[in-house]
Amino acid sequence: MSLCAxxxxxxxxxxxxxxxxxxKPNIALLGQGKVENILREALRELSCxxxxxxxLVGFEQSEHGVQVRLxxxxxxxxxxxxxxxxxxxxxxxxxxxARGVVRKLxxxxxLGETRTIENHVVGDIFVEGLSPKNMLAQRIxxxxxxxxxxxxxxIAGPEISHSRLSMDEGVIRxxxxxxxxxxxxxxxxxxxxxxxxxxxxxQGMNSGVQDAYNLGWKLALVQRKLAPSSLLQTYSEERxxxxxxxxxxxxxxxxxxxxxxxxxxxxxxxxxxQLGINYRWSSLVLxxxxxxxxxxxxxxxxxxxxxxxxxxxxxxxxxxxxxxxxGDRAPxxxxxxxxxxxLRTPKRHLFSIFGPSYHTVLIFEPAHPLCPAILRMxxxxxxxxxxxxxxxxxxxxxxxxxxxxNAAFEDHGGHARSGYGISGAWGIIVVRPDGVLGAxxxxxxxxxxxxxxxxxxxxx
Numbered sequence: 001m002s003l004c005a006x007x008x009x010x011x012x013x014x015x016x017x018x019x020x021x022x023x024k025p026n027i028a029l030l031g032q033g034k035v036e037n038i039l040r041e042a043l044r045e046l047s048c049x050x051x052x053x054x055x056l057v058g059f060e061q062s063e064h065g066v067q068v069r070l071x072x073x074x075x076x077x078x079x080x081x082x083x084x085x086x087x088x089x090x091x092x093x094x095x096x097x098a099r100g101v102v103r104k105l106x107x108x109x110x111l112g113e114t115r116t117i118e119n120h121v122v123g124d125i126f127v128e129g130l131s132p133k134n135m136l137a138q139r140i141x142x143x144x145x146x147x148x149x150x151x152x153x154x155i156a157g158p159e160i161s162h163s164r165l166s167m168d169e170g171v172i173r174x175x176x177x178x179x180x181x182x183x184x185x186x187x188x189x190x191x192x193x194x195x196x197x198x199x200x201x202x203q204g205m206n207s208g209v210q211d212a213y214n215l216g217w218k219l220a221l222v223q224r225k226l227a228p229s230s231l232l233q234t235y236s237e238e239r240x241x242x243x244x245x246x247x248x249x250x251x252x253x254x255x256x257x258x259x260x261x262x263x264x265x266x267x268x269x270x271x272x273x274q275l276g277i278n279y280r281w282s283s284l285v286l287x288x289x290x291x292x293x294x295x296x297x298x299x300x301x302x303x304x305x306x307x308x309x310x311x312x313x314x315x316x317x318x319x320x321x322x323x324x325x326x327g328d329r330a331p332x333x334x335x336x337x338x339x340x341x342x343l344r345t346p347k348r349h350l351f352s353i354f355g356p357s358y359h360t361v362l363i364f365e366p367a368h369p370l371c372p373a374i375l376r377m378x379x380x381x382x383x384x385x386x387x388x389x390x391x392x393x394x395x396x397x398x399x400x401x402x403x404x405x406n407a408a409f410e411d412h413g414g415h416a417r418s419g420y421g422i423s424g425a426w427g428i429i430v431v432r433p434d435g436v437l438g439a440x441x442x443x444x445x446x447x448x449x450x451x452x453x454x455x456x457x458x459x460x
Contacts, residue, residue, distance in 0.1 A: 121172070
């Protein structure tokens with residue numbers, strides 16, 4: 001199931017501002033069970049089964065793969081002792097969080113800290129007599145879900161016994177009854193699930209999704225033997241600085257919210273949206289435009305040592321200079337017209353052109369004469385891993401030497417051209433499968449240098 005299918009099938013009515021660089025949030029308030037069912041359904045469509053009641057108890061790695069030892073207790077946990085199972089996989093991915101067994105068995109360190117006083121107990125509870133329009137504030141929060149009478153709750157506060165609440169449903173019901181006031185007509189009933197966590201604006205969850213996306217497209221190429229395993233080394237190179245800053249930010253939020261009793265950490269909510277997260281420092285990205293600008297200013301003395309001038313500080317959560325660079329999130333653009341459509345409608349946007357299984361090469365008008373060389377270069381790399389897209393300005397016809405590209409669009413309103421800062425010789429943009437700008441180059445040589453880094457990295 002595609003992201004678009006998930007959006008149209010399950011999301012609430014929202015809006016998209018096509019003039020902005022990124023899609024506006026289209027938020028749906030769903031219960032935990034509904035979210036898990038949606039994800040499991042999507043995985044089933046990809047022939048992937050989630051085996052509940054299965055625990056990893058050990059593993060051994062060799063040059064041929066990973067041998068794992070599992071304990072299968074059944075989806076309902078009826079097999080208390082657990083039935084052992086031994087099997088081998090090509091790869092093992094630890095996607096079970098900081099407390100997960102994969103990290104512990106692997107001996108990996110965790111660069112954060114565990115704090116309990118600020119934990120929030122969360123879950124779903126059926127409530128009779130409470131309208132979805134009602135609001136319970138302060139330390140207890142209830143919000144309606146898509147299921148009638150089912151509300152998601154949050155219980156927070158340093159005086160709360162989080163471990164006791166998360167283990168005893170009766171205590172949770174009494175907590176509600178004792179703290180919501182005189183609404184005695186309310187009946188707190190079944191609690192489908194409950195857990196506890198630290199609320200920091202979804203930084204951990206969104207970081208996990210980004211981790212998976214960053215690793216996923218690289219691992220897919222390596223597994224299909226289209227790229228060397230050394231490509232996977234760029235996962236840590238790109239993601240660790242992001243996670244390090246994420247931990248610093250969430251720690252600051254917790255300290256100011258619960259220790260200093262202020263909301264100052266939330267004031268810069270634009271940063272918490274994580275739309276500025278980038279990998280500018282990555283050895284995998286290539287920015288010829290930035291290198292040319294640096295060379296142009298190399299002879300100027302701005303003070304400081306020459307070594308300091310060569311080192312650009314890492315700003316993983318956002319770019320202060322406001323200039324689009326390789327390693328940044330690729331922006332959207334509206335008003336694109338598919339030149340293969342006889343009716344020239346409807347208008348498309350860039351996000352509908354990018355894909356998770358291929359690189360997209362955007363060829364703007366400064367690079368149109370290079371189309372033949374770019375298309376020849378494309379054939380050197382694995383099939384269906386690179387898509388070439390020619391962008392023409394309003395009123396311009398597609399040059400005949402660009403007809404071999406995978407697609408061509410008219411940038412009717414000029415949003416793509418301005419959004420990507422197209423000027424001078426810099427007319428070629430590469431967007432990675434994870435939506436990150438992989439390269440900004442001026443010609444086929446730079447393009448080949450970037451793709452050699454992806455598909456033919458040395459040191460395998």
